[in-house]
Amino acid sequence: MTAIAFYNTRTRKKEPFSPIQPGHVGIYTCGPTVYGPSHIGNLRSQLSADLLKRFLLSENFEVSHVINITDVGHLVSDADEGEDKMELAARRSGETAEEIADRYTASWKEDRAAVNCLLPEQNPKATDHIQEQIQLGQSLDAGGFLYRIEDGVYFDTARFPRYAELAHLDLAGQEGAQRIAQVEGKRQPADFAIWKFAQEGVTRLQEWDSPWGRGFPGWHLECSAMSSKYLGEHFDIHTGGIDLATVHHTNEVAQSECGFGVHPWVNYWMHNEFLDFGGEKMSKSTGNVKTLSDLVEQGYDPLAFRYFFLQAHYRQQQSFNIEAMDAAAQGYKRLLTTVAALRKVSGEGDLEQQAPFEARFKAALGDDLNAPQAMAVVWDVARNAKLKEADRRDLLLGFDGVLGLGLSQAEVETEVFESEPRIDALLVQREEARSTKDFATADRIRDELAAEGIEVIDGAEGARWRRK
RNA sequence: GGCGGCGUAGCCAAGUGGUAAGGCACGGGCCUGCAAAGCCCUGAUCACCGGUUCGAAUCCGGUCGCCGCCUCCA
Structure with missing residues (x-):
């Protein structure tokens, strides 16, 4: 029996691992936002989760792995004039948001497959779980955790004393606290949208009806809604990039613990660090x-x-x-x-x-x-x-x-060799030269083939070749 | 401004109190007509300064440098 311990972001300690249900592990991994191609840094997160899963499988755990596809979210920049990537991409290619999401979801899956990531047991899309998200929102609303302002329905972080726990935040000292909240009416800078309203005159690519009005779910809601659907309201491991801990995961915890009435919502938080590209910008x-x-x-x-x-x-x-x-x-x-x-x-x-x-x-x-x-x-x-x-x-x-x-x-x-009359004939010539110790000729033939990208390998049974 | 990570041989990188894993590259050797492939051998006192300790890469303080988060972000 292998001793297993994982570093838990929540406690900042390495802790012995033991699942809620003996022999079974539920893992939720934050997947891609599919408005663009994912890069190798994203892939590192996927690989980290895959390593975790494969290891647990090798330890004979039964693993339920859920990875979400975020295909709705930041539709229109709500602050300044920053352009929305999804809309921009859609306009450029003449596609709908859904088409773009499908395309990048497909390439994300291809990348994962290419690096041998095991398929997740569930791979839910946010747009397929709008009702689940609304339900969680209603539960929060009933518990008095939400307040409504012109822009949408927000979670009141003051109602959740443990808010800063996961990321060990010092909210008062955050830069955000020194700024004026970007959204008018927010009670605390950390408050986040559960549901945002569609604004008149603004064309949105995706919007739905809800008890609060027409609009779309907040950025974090999907992960709470979908993880509970597939893993239950209290599960073992949640993974993601370290950057997600401060805001995304912190907000997930808040809405989940308040909405589901559990604590802790997730037992182990595992965050992977970034790929470092040095001072060089990562751009084509x-x-x-x-x-x-x-x-x-x-x-x-x-x-x-x-x-x-x-x-x-x-x-x-x-x-x-x-x-x-x-x-x-x-x-x-x-x-x-x-x-x-x-x-x-x-x-x-x-x-x-x-x-x-x-x-x-x-x-x-x-x-x-x-x-x-x-x-x-x-x-x-x-x-x-x-x-x-x-x-x-x-x-x-x-x-x-x-x-x-x-x-x-x-x-x-060295055993994957090829055959082609012209080249095979050249090799025969070379063998003849070698047998008469005419190495100049032999080497010339080899060099010529090398110039074509063909590698000649001498072996006990004669020379063979392959393309490099 | 707040929070967090890091600085180990040319490169990537383990190691958190007892005298530095591994991979790649380089150099040397074996093999080969010569190569290629393969195999073997070879290198660091751990950014810097000071402290704690019998003993520190590993703990504490300081300095310099790099990266990330606080806004969507892996």
């Missing part, structure tokens, strides 16, 4: 990669990014740059090559020999998902001459259930 204009597609265009395997992700702890900022990505790609390739060779080994492994490595691997992950340490165990196994190949094979393939690096599909790259 500066040539800086930011989406998974960009990486793929540059020739990286999506799973090399997963390998990159596994090299750092999820709660630590991780520097991303080309040099680091190259290092990850190279390391990943080596690991694949190693496993590919081991996959051809026959014979049974010895569980007793494997046990210590298995234990180290699990202990690393059980300690707040310390993936870097787990990877050290992976390499220890991969290059351990004292272990039988069958044991190394069994261990590495077993580890991959948690790592998700696709090791079980690893092919021996």
Whole structure:
């Protein structure tokens, strides 16, 4: 039995993990807002949650994982003249908000699949759960937690003494407190909208009827409404990027604890840190990669990014740059090559020999998902001459259930050769030259092929080739 | 202004009181006609200053630097 402890943002401590219902874990992960493509920083959050899920599955928990799709929210900028991204995108492409949401939802799913994220048990859309959101709002209204102003219906944070608990906020000292609340009539700067009214003369892409009037749900409501629907009003783990803790998750807690009458609403809050791009702006204009597609265009395997992700702890900022990505790609390739060779080994492994490595691997992950340490165990196994190949094979393939690096599909790259009459003929010529020790000719042929992007490999059974 | 994270070898990065995991790159070696692939070997006293301690990368204070949040945000 592996000891499992996770760092809980709520208590700022590493705590032993124990689920509400023995053997079962409910996880809610904040998903994408689908008005644009998600970048590799977003992907880190998804990978963090996926690592968590895979580890718990490997510990034989039954996991219910819910990831929301936010397809309604900031429709019109309510403050200044800032343009709404959804509308802007819609206008540019001539699509509806729904079409845009569908498109980016699809690409988000493709990205997740490309890096081997397991499918969530539930993947609900906010627009499919308007009624649930309204119900939660009504419950809050009945409890006297809401007040109505011209702009919408707001949650009165003064009614919830624990408001600052999750993020350990010092509300009085916040910059927001020094400004004038942007929305006229808000009682406290931290108060947030449960329901916003459609304004006359303003064209909104999405709006619904509610007991308070026509409009749309507040930004945070969906997560509370959907998590309770699929995981219950009190569940185990909520994950998301660290930036969400201060506002989004804090507000989720407020509306959930008040609306459902529970405390704590969520037992463990796990937040992943950001990818650090140094001083360089993450934008295509500066040539800086930011989406998974960009990486793929540059020739990286999506799973090399997963390998990159596994090299750092999820709660630590991780520097991303080309040099680091190259290092990850190279390391990943080596690991694949190693496993590919081991996959051809026959014979049974010895569980007793494997046990210590298995234990180290699990202990690393059980300690707040310390993936870097787990990877050290992976390499220890991969290059351990004292272990039988069958044991190394069994261990590495077993580890991959948690790592998700696709090791079980690893092919021996040096055996993936091609055939084409013209090139095969050149190789024959080269072999003849080599046999007469005419290395100048042999090397010339190899160089010419290399110029075409063809790699020649000499082996015991003669030379073969493949495209790089 | 408030809150939080970080600064470990060229790069990524574990390690939170007992004398620095792992990966990549570099260099050297084995193998090869030469390469490639693979394998082996090799490097750091932990931003800086001061303190606590028998002992600190790890605790405390200060300095410098970097990143994030407080508005939608992974």
